[in-house]
Amino acid sequence: xxxSATAEEVxxxxxxxxxxxxxxxxxxxPTSAQADQILERLxxxxxxxxxxxxxxxxxxxxxxxxxxKWDYEDVYSSARSGLIRRLLRLRSxxxxxxxxxxxxxxxxxxxxxWNDYTYARHPRLTKVRHxxxxxxxxxxxxxxxxxxxxxxxxxxxxxxxxxRCEPDIAERNLRHALLAEDAVTAxxxxxxxxxxxxxxxxxxxxxxxxxxxxxxxxxxxxxxIAELLDIGDLAPAALDAKDRQLRLSALVDPRPLPxxxxxxxxxxxxxxxxxAQLPLRQRTAFLLHSSATRDFELCGVLSIRQLAALLExxxxxxxxxxxxxxxxxxxxxxxxxxxxxxxxxxxSVARATLGRRWKDWSRPP
Numbered sequence: 001x002x003x004s005a006t007a008e009e010v011x012x013x014x015x016x017x018x019x020x021x022x023x024x025x026x027x028x029x030p031t032s033a034q035a036d037q038i039l040e041r042l043x044x045x046x047x048x049x050x051x052x053x054x055x056x057x058x059x060x061x062x063x064x065x066x067x068x069k070w071d072y073e074d075v076y077s078s079a080r081s082g083l084i085r086r087l088l089r090l091r092s093x094x095x096x097x098x099x100x101x102x103x104x105x106x107x108x109x110x111x112x113x114w115n116d117y118t119y120a121r122h123p124r125l126t127k128v129r130h131x132x133x134x135x136x137x138x139x140x141x142x143x144x145x146x147x148x149x150x151x152x153x154x155x156x157x158x159x160x161x162x163x164r165c166e167p168d169i170a171e172r173n174l175r176h177a178l179l180a181e182d183a184v185t186a187x188x189x190x191x192x193x194x195x196x197x198x199x200x201x202x203x204x205x206x207x208x209x210x211x212x213x214x215x216x217x218x219x220x221x222x223x224x225i226a227e228l229l230d231i232g233d234l235a236p237a238a239l240d241a242k243d244r245q246l247r248l249s250a251l252v253d254p255r256p257l258p259x260x261x262x263x264x265x266x267x268x269x270x271x272x273x274x275x276a277q278l279p280l281r282q283r284t285a286f287l288l289h290s291s292a293t294r295d296f297e298l299c300g301v302l303s304i305r306q307l308a309a310l311l312e313x314x315x316x317x318x319x320x321x322x323x324x325x326x327x328x329x330x331x332x333x334x335x336x337x338x339x340x341x342x343x344x345x346x347x348s349v350a351r352a353t354l355g356r357r358w359k360d361w362s363r364p365p
Contacts, residue, residue, distance in 0.1 A: 019090070020102035022046070027091050035091060042087070043080065047106045051079045054110035058219075071117065079113035111154055128229075129222040132157075135202060136218070142202040147218060158215040159206075165215050196228045204228065268292065268301045274357050276310055278350050281336060284311050285346035286354075288327045288335070 019027060026042060029035035059072050083106060090099060099105050118126055134140065136147040136157045146163035150156045158165070190211035196204050204225055209216070271292070275283050287293045287307070296302040304322060308315040321327065329340045336343065
């Protein structure tokens, strides 16, 4: 039985072994039974929710199927098991270190499990990702790109001048929305109506990056390029309108990590003020379909009563479907007395307006 450590010894152990202080009680637990209890809390209270956050965003990009639920749980189980093996090794080999940021390592473990899944399930999308990664590593005749690992373990990419840059949560969400939620608009803006299928991969990549004006996550860029070139595993024409909107609008989970909470709340305050200036039907089509709407209330930016006033709906009606947000387009269409395509069009206009206003607001003085 190992002796209990003093607070100073715990601090020294963390510094010497490059271990996140949150893991020191587990590594230094005097008995295996106590270590198991601490490990269970680490997984259930900290690691598990973060793994699910990553996987929720990743799985949302694909249309639902009868196998998706089981695939999701398999990937979650794989990430969880891999993390437990790594933590047990850390306890048995204290000198190994290498876990100075527990949250970042958990996120990376989830991304790795997701990548293993996509390699097997979506080979053509994976092929696009590999080709893109080869290009970004400057291993072709076309130079000037860069790829790097971010603080959350995700791979970021862009032009060489942007290397090691990482957008804050608000800028990242708007950038992803501009790129992923309306591929048609992105194509028209980035390539001046030129068919991207007639361009080379370096030309498509450079065009999208120039239009974005900043770094983007590798998997998001690969997914959009695969869609623009119609070489992904799921051709856009094979999806109905609901699945297509789900896949494009949920590429990124908009909810931030705890360290980004202040920035996320600042962004939500900006968004609430801007959405209030949109015409009623546009703001309704946007807010009822957005996964960020519930965060207005959760982050104390707007109450349900204030959101109901913004939507010009009875508070009781908003409260009745609050837990079902975001709503699908058919439900929103029924509330507005419109066709589903009209709702999609209204939301597209709202997003384009918000995108322009965000660029103006975030532009350095």
